[in-house]
Amino acid sequence: MAKGKRNSFGGGHQPRKRFGQNFLHDPHVIDNIVRAINPQNTDTLVEIGPGLGAITEQLVDQVRKMAVVELDRDLIPHLRISFATRKNFHIYEGDALKFDFTRILADLGGDKLRVVGNLPYNISTPLMFHLLGYNNLISDMHFMLQKEVVDRLAAGVGDSAYGRLGIMVQYYCQVEPLFLVPPTAFDPPPKVESAIVRLVPHVIPPVTTQSPRELGKLVTTAFNQRRKTVRNALKSVADDRLLEQAGINPELRPEDLSLAQYARLTDLVLAAGPGAE
Ligand code: SAM
16 A cells, blocks of 8 residues: 555544544554564464454454454444455454453454454553453453553563563563654654564463452552652552561562562462452
8 A cells, every 4th residue: 555545445434532543544553563463374463453454454354353342433334345355354343442352252262362453542441451351251452542552561670661561461471672662663653663562362361360350459558659768659558577577678669569579479468368458
């Protein structure tokens, strides 16, 4: 597709801000994304937010089954017409945030899903958390996100971008930042740089905890007050004795603690029971 032109079938569509519509039009970027995904003829692939089909049309003929989940009703007829001849192509009209991804495997078969999406930036974080709920059904995910979000996903202990998002996603997945994408690759161009990231769900989590849910709550509590010491940020859930049992110096900040330390503390808090503090 020529740079700067929308797909012919979507030429009349006005991008909608409320749906986070920044359509990809740079063929080199699209090629690089497809190469990173490395589609296989055994894949059951789902694309979130196909838009005008810029990525879709480069993937659909290479996989066994391709599903798309699109919220903007006005795009559905475009997609139906454009992919009418593809028998392996299936449209799900609706909100990916509320979508039950088990439906796709039930409808289309396959062992696991591969997930891709140039995600609407306004919902990318809740969408990733929604997808983590289907972790055991997903073999990998490739997302276009704001670069700043990819930095947060990949951040390690002590990085300024380290926080709840990175810790929780790293509990569920291996995070691999792949490459940057400039605003000029999109129509309309977003204000910020973007990046592609690969998330590969762990078969076995890197740390153990009795309850990933409680781990999530503990990390959220800690980072709600990230400038405070751990002693103060977590004072409603753990006293110095519990912190020290978890090998945590109470004087540290939330950003100094590793996933393993948060997991250990979660289990100690659970073992101590409600009101033990
Ligand atoms: N994949 C296309 C591309 O790369 O050109 C479009 C990407 S655009 C950034 C985001 C797409 O997600 C749009 O098609 C938008 O309508 C769709 N979308 C927005 N919110 C959504 C939601 N909650 N569920 C499903 N799709 C959504």
